Amino acid sequence: MKSVEIAGGGIGGLAMGAMLARDGWKVRIHERDDAVREVGAGIYIKNNSIEVLEDLGIFERMIPLGTKLEKAQIQFADGSVRQERQLEGLSRVHVFPRQVVVEALLEAAKGFGAEVVLNSQVAGATPQGVLKMANGEQCQADLIVGADGVNSAIRSSLDMKSGFKLLPTIIDRFLIDSREFTREPKTVEHWSGNRRIGVTPSGDGQTYVYMVAPESDRAARVMPLDVEDWSRRFPLLAGLMRELGAVPDATQFNYGIVHCEHWSRGRVAIIGDAAHGLPPTLGQGAGLTLINAYALAHHLRKEPDVERALSEWERNVRFISDATQAWSRRYDSFTRQWPTKLDFMRPLITWSFGHVKSLNDRMRIADRGLRTAGIEIGGGGGHAG
């Protein structure tokens, strides 16, 4: 029986653990926290994520805990709809409270026999397959997976010509217990100058809101929210702003991007945000994480030599993540840096991104899952107990 030690019990580590345990590997997942929990509010789960979650046999159970969206709109502050996309087929999207996703994956990983060790901090790894723990212990395995997020200790320990850079955009996220502002199953991104507010239902009784602004916009950075300032910029959302102003535990982050020249060294693979962390403008971080984990399991099934399997995996699927990272950065720059004096051109550009199919296909390549890499998701071999 082959063995794998996985650093990180987030979406990437749990999904990878579930898939390899299902394939008969001895799996151990190390999570540094005392529980498997997600920071942040809601999450868009797009077609590529759904295909993997369906294959793991957990998506059906998740559906009632989230909302299936019918359309996505971009609205300017005056309420005019400047882009509308129907979310069906390969563009389907559900929104969930984040905790729903990790708990479903945790259940799957354990159901397939993976061991999850909490309070277990990893310090690094060697290309020969040794996992080094922060307490000085070491363990040898056939494969080490670094799924330990943007500041990955595994990645740093391997001199992979890599790094994590913060971008000058901030994002606040809220999950509120109300559907007053999201009665329809649609997600709306409201634009006003260089600020954006996304509002979307997230299950029967909750609404997920994200608010984005350039870091240089001092009023936008104030926490708790400067309700008056945001309401002036988004008058139609003044009621929602009042509600958000009363939320005590909102989170504020900078966008960030991970550059990682190689996703593997020897017997060590880096997956998820550790390999390709990206601005969340396309809502695809978890999607890429899940399809790359799926593809890795696929290549390990096809090629018994672990090191060769890792090289083939990266060669075969990396282009999807690279393209998505590049587009997510362009989207961030476009929305953050667009000069006010060129505002008159924005509606046309926004419209064309929604309607020109070839442009959309390129920007949203990740929505199509692993098809573009010649891998069909499904028939992976059974469901979690």
Ligand SMILES: Cc1cc2nc3c(=O)[nH]c(=O)nc-3n(C[C@H](O)[C@H](O)[C@H](O)COP(=O)(O)OP(=O)(O)OC[C@H]3O[C@@H](n4cnc5c(N)ncnc54)[C@H](O)[C@@H]3O)c2cc1C
């Ligand atoms: C603001 C924002 C909004 C987003 N919205 C979306 C969205 O709508 N849709 C989408 O698909 N994606 C979205 N994403 C991206 C998505 O959240 C991530 O891509 C995904 O969570 C990555 O999962 P991961 O497991 O690779 O990393 P993480 O979620 O960061 O998990 C890493 C885990 O490893 C643990 N860990 C870290 N270091 C160690 C260590 N040394 N030892 C042991 N354990 C360790 C951490 O505690 C954590 O549990 C968003 C991201 C952000 C920042």
